[in-house]
Amino acid sequence: MPVSDQLAKPYRLKEIWQYPFKGFPGQRYTFADATPNQLLPADRRFAVSNGHPISHDKLDKGWLSKRHFIQLLSEPRLGELTLTYDDERDLISLTDNTGSVLSTPAGKAGPVMDRIYELLKGRFQVTPRLCRLAAGGYTDTQAPWITLGGTASLTDFSDKTFTPVDNRRFRLNLVIETQTPFEEFDWAGRQICIGDVELEVIEPVGRCAAINVDPDTTDAEQDHLRTMRQIHGHTNLGMFARIVGKGRLAEGAEIRLLS
Numbered sequence: 001m002p003v004s005d006q007l008a009k010p011y012r013l014k015e016i017w018q019y020p021f022k023g024f025p026g027q028r029y030t031f032a033d034a035t036p037n038q039l040l041p042a043d044r045r046f047a048v049s050n051g052h053p054i055s056h057d058k059l060d061k062g063w064l065s066k067r068h069f070i071q072l073l074s075e076p077r078l079g080e081l082t083l084t085y086d087d088e089r090d091l092i093s094l095t096d097n098t099g100s101v102l103s104t105p106a107g108k109a110g111p112v113m114d115r116i117y118e119l120l121k122g123r124f125q126v127t128p129r130l131c132r133l134a135a136g137g138y139t140d141t142q143a144p145w146i147t148l149g150g151t152a153s154l155t156d157f158s159d160k161t162f163t164p165v166d167n168r169r170f171r172l173n174l175v176i177e178t179q180t181p182f183e184e185f186d187w188a189g190r191q192i193c194i195g196d197v198e199l200e201v202i203e204p205v206g207r208c209a210a211i212n213v214d215p216d217t218t219d220a221e222q223d224h225l226r227t228m229r230q231i232h233g234h235t236n237l238g239m240f241a242r243i244v245g246k247g248r249l250a251e252g253a254e255i256r257l258l259s
Contacts, residue, residue, distance in 0.1 A: 051124025
């Protein structure tokens with residue numbers, strides 16, 4: 001390993017996130033099993049349809065692009081709702097901004113979809129459907145890539161935009177303790193090992209206007225993309241990565257740069 005990769009403070013995996021429901025807040029995990037050329041087990045497994053009849057005619061065809069599903073950027077009120085998934089019991093739970101909770105088996109999600117229809121008045125032409133993929137996930141591209149990014153990059157964004165440090169804006173799967181903003185960009189084309197899990201780092205994640213939405217207030221009054229362009233000359237934060245070797249990701253695991 002090059003001397004430049006030997007840091008006084010080694011890279012470590014700080015946080016693991018999965019986003020079982022596309023467009024909704026994620027869930028933090030202490031560990032996650034990794035399988036080559038796959039997403040993390042529950043990541044983007046589900047998506048809530050956009051309630052448009054034309055889209056509904058296509059929902060059984062497998063993977064579809066994000067325009068067929070409800071998204072935070074087009075419906076900020078999603079920030080007031082939380083959908084969680086219990087993988088062991090195959091149970092979904094909806095919590096609204098009053099704290100009211102409704103739980104159903106994932107295969108019998110009708111009551112939860114009815115409740116979302118009621119809460120987001122005027123959003124749907126027909127009652128939305130909960131869509132589920134048996135393999136893969138409703139990521140923005142069909143490539144089975146996860147995302148990772150550094151704590152220093154998140155802190156830099158926070159400092160430049162006068163916002164709290166918050167991965168919820170970026171939905172990174174893996175948050176890695178780093179010392180220099182955007183140093184993970186230099187990992188493109190390299191392989192890293194997180195504990196016993198090997199990954200290939202692919203390319204930067206280009207961001208869209210969804211990062212303008214405040215995770216707490218759901219307001220989108222600031223143009224953070226413009227700020228990033230003005231300061232950095234790009235709107236990237238985080239890296240795509242492909243799982244190469246099977247194993248278990250665990251918070252606190254040491255990270256090595258292999259090549």
